[in-house]
Amino acid sequence: xxxxxxxxxDNIRRYFKVGSEEVHALRGVxxxxxxxxxxxxxxxxxxxxSTLLNLLGCLDTPTSGEYYLDGVAVRKMGRNERAMMRNRKxxxxxxxxxxxxxxxxxxxxxxxxxxxxxxxxxxRSRRAMEALEHVGxxxxxxxxxxxxxxxxxxxxxxxxxxxNDPVIILADEATGNLDTRTSxxxxxxFQELYKKGRTIIFVTHNPELSKYSSRxxxxxxxxxxxxxxxxxxxxxxxxxxxxxxxxx
Amino acid sequence: MNIAxxxxxxxxALANNKMRCFLTMLGIIIGVGSVITMLAIxxxxxxxxxxxxxxxxxNMIMIMPGTEERGGVxxxxxxxxxxxxxxxxxxxxxxxxxxxxxxxVNSSGQFINxxxxxxxxxxxxxxxxxxxxxxxxxEGSMFTDRDIQSASKVCIVGKTVIDELFPDGxxxxxxxxxxxxxxxxxxxxxxxxxxxxxxxxxDDVVLAPYTTVMKRILAIDYIQGLFCSAISEDQTQDAIDxxxxxxxxxxxxxxxxxxxxxxxxxxxxxxxxSSTSDMMTILLACIxxxxxxxxxxxxxxxxxxxxxxxxxxxxxxxxxxxRGKDILAQFLIESTIISITGGIIGVIxxxxxxxxxxxxxxxxxxxxxYSVVLSFVVCTFTGVFFGWYPAKxxxxxxxxxxxxxx
Numbered sequence: 001x002x003x004x005x006x007x008x009x010d011n012i013r014r015y016f017k018v019g020s021e022e023v024h025a026l027r028g029v030x031x032x033x034x035x036x037x038x039x040x041x042x043x044x045x046x047x048x049x050s051t052l053l054n055l056l057g058c059l060d061t062p063t064s065g066e067y068y069l070d071g072v073a074v075r076k077m078g079r080n081e082r083a084m085m086r087n088r089k090x091x092x093x094x095x096x097x098x099x100x101x102x103x104x105x106x107x108x109x110x111x112x113x114x115x116x117x118x119x120x121x122x123x124r125s126r127r128a129m130e131a132l133e134h135v136g137x138x139x140x141x142x143x144x145x146x147x148x149x150x151x152x153x154x155x156x157x158x159x160x161x162x163x164n165d166p167v168i169i170l171a172d173e174a175t176g177n178l179d180t181r182t183s184x185x186x187x188x189x190f191q192e193l194y195k196k197g198r199t200i201i202f203v204t205h206n207p208e209l210s211k212y213s214s215r216x217x218x219x220x221x222x223x224x225x226x227x228x229x230x231x232x233x234x235x236x237x238x239x240x241x242x243x244x245x246x247x248x
Numbered sequence: 249m250n251i252a253x254x255x256x257x258x259x260x261a262l263a264n265n266k267m268r269c270f271l272t273m274l275g276i277i278i279g280v281g282s283v284i285t286m287l288a289i290x291x292x293x294x295x296x297x298x299x300x301x302x303x304x305x306x307n308m309i310m311i312m313p314g315t316e317e318r319g320g321v322x323x324x325x326x327x328x329x330x331x332x333x334x335x336x337x338x339x340x341x342x343x344x345x346x347x348x349x350x351x352x353v354n355s356s357g358q359f360i361n362x363x364x365x366x367x368x369x370x371x372x373x374x375x376x377x378x379x380x381x382x383x384x385x386x387e388g389s390m391f392t393d394r395d396i397q398s399a400s401k402v403c404i405v406g407k408t409v410i411d412e413l414f415p416d417g418x419x420x421x422x423x424x425x426x427x428x429x430x431x432x433x434x435x436x437x438x439x440x441x442x443x444x445x446x447x448x449x450x451d452d453v454v455l456a457p458y459t460t461v462m463k464r465i466l467a468i469d470y471i472q473g474l475f476c477s478a479i480s481e482d483q484t485q486d487a488i489d490x491x492x493x494x495x496x497x498x499x500x501x502x503x504x505x506x507x508x509x510x511x512x513x514x515x516x517x518x519x520x521x522s523s524t525s526d527m528m529t530i531l532l533a534c535i536x537x538x539x540x541x542x543x544x545x546x547x548x549x550x551x552x553x554x555x556x557x558x559x560x561x562x563x564x565x566x567x568x569x570x571r572g573k574d575i576l577a578q579f580l581i582e583s584t585i586i587s588i589t590g591g592i593i594g595v596i597x598x599x600x601x602x603x604x605x606x607x608x609x610x611x612x613x614x615x616x617x618y619s620v621v622l623s624f625v626v627c628t629f630t631g632v633f634f635g636w637y638p639a640k641x642x643x644x645x646x647x648x649x650x651x652x653x654x
Binding site: 080084087092115117164 | 253257260561563569571573651
């Protein structure tokens with residue numbers, strides 16, 4: 001692939017000390033993700049999935065091995081530098097949305113830009129509006145987070161992940177709290193973003209979802225056991241349309 | 249990180265919790281309000297005490313001739329002749345801390361008006377004497393400097409003497425009374441002052457020009473004492489030092505010589521007064537300190553709870569790029585906004601309460617500018633100080649743990 005390397009993991013190991021025992025969460029993980037890929041990372045609980053996600057999101061650093069994000073080595077970075085990386089290069093989407101309570105959609109979306117002093121307040125609201133339009137919430141801009149449905153809240157969260165124009169979007173079980181139909185609507189949104197050239201990593205334990213991504217990485221016991229290219233990407237939109245509208 | 253953005257973040261966070269924010273503020277509001285009110289009442293009563301004490305002549309200074317030994321016998325200061333009218337002139341011309349100066353010479357004797365007579369004292373003084381002793385003219389007027397130059401036989405009489413000499417209640421002004429056969433025209437009367445704290449009748453007094461008493465009654469060329477008043481209470485000590493220096497110079501005393509005069513002030517009164525006001529200030533400072541401490545602990549308590557409650561929010565902020573110091577700054581700004589806003593409301597309410605006390609209870613009040621400034625400074629300090637620990641705790645959270653927190 002001629003595309004640019006966004007993520008390169010080089011024999012990543014991550015050990016934790018729990019009491020007197022050492023837990024080996026990741027035991028030498030290596031893979032590369034290129035620009036414009038939609039990668040699902042799968043694994044059962046205990047496979048090291050969360051640890052890997054934390055490392056990819058610069059929330060944690062590996063015990064050994066090297067992690068290059070957009071060409072920059074992360075392992076030796078301090079807390080503040082990693083915070084900067086998260087702010088500029090990564091967009092997080094969480095299972096439980098993690099919107100600020102009693103705060104409007106646009107204020108939630110603006111949040112990452114508030115921590116970036118290079119962005120003026122005018123620029124900030126313009127970009128937040130744009131991101132909300134991308135996720136189809138242009139008419140919900142001033143709704144508060146607790147006045148929105150789960151699907152809408154997750155869309156706001158995706159808009160928040162997009163607003164700083166990151167090199168990668170990290171989604172952690174982003175459909176885990178949603179019903180099937182709404183889940184598919186979110187997958188549709190991710191597929192749209194993929195078509196627009198965004199790089200997406202979607203961490204999940206649901207094997208169904210691998211059909212809609214361009215690559216699937218499977219973890220077990222802290223090791224990569226499968227890394228398969230998917231040349232036959234299914235359209236989530238078709239499934240979404242086939243599902244009945246009301247399910248009371 | 250942009251400070252304006254941090255303020256925006258902190259304000260939004262506070263706006264989400266208006267009720268709690270207000271309740272936290274309440275501690276500071278009550279603290280500052282009570283400090284302002286207490287200080288206003290305290291200062292007000294201090295001032296009114298000060299006024300009534302200076303009514304008694306707290307800034308009065310007395311200069312008496314010094315005692316001397318003659319052949320081993322100590323002489324009474326009444327017989328000493330070391331103070332001269334020249335000393336009076338010297339003080340008048342050169343002192344800078346004195347408001348009023350009056351010589352005093354006195355003689356006791358029998359006052360006679362027709363069939364009535366009464367033994368009393370005649371005091372030879374200058375017009376400044378009234379102000380120094382806080383005496384006031386009731387009817388008629390005080391004698392003038394011209395009367396002093398001409399040693400006129402005029403006098404101004406106290407209430408007790410009037411009652412004894414004019415029992416029928418006729419106005420004494422313009423009448424002539426005799427003192428040891430010398431006729432004096434009464435040109436004024438003094439307002440009654442009653443007994444002083446030593447049990448002396450302050451109205452049993454007749455004032456005449458000191459020159460008249462010196463020349464026509466006593467036939468002396470010295471004065472028995474000098475009464476002065478310092479410009480203010482605080483300058484009394486400076487005034488005493490200056491008087492000592494001036495009179496020593498005037499008397500051409502060598503540095504090795506003892507003073508041939510003594511200078512006394514109402515030290516007891518002023519020291520009593522300053523100890524009273526010091527006590528008051530310490531007491532009020534204690535109250536102020538305690539109430540602000542309680543308010544501050546309130547802030548710390550709430551911020552601490554808030555950090556725990558908002559752990560996920562903190563985790564989220566960190567995951568989207570907030571650094572530890574951004575979180576620290578946000579929490580510090582929040583606590584400082586609470587304390588300063590509380591302080592402003594407290595100042596307003598405190599001033600209002602002070603005026604309320606004045607209007608309803610009619611107590612004297614005096615709102616001190618420094619107390620307003622002080623409360624403000626203390627408030628800001630309280631916000632930062634008591635907000636620091638919770639804010640530090642928030643900024644040290646691990647984003648992974650915080651995001652997983654339930």
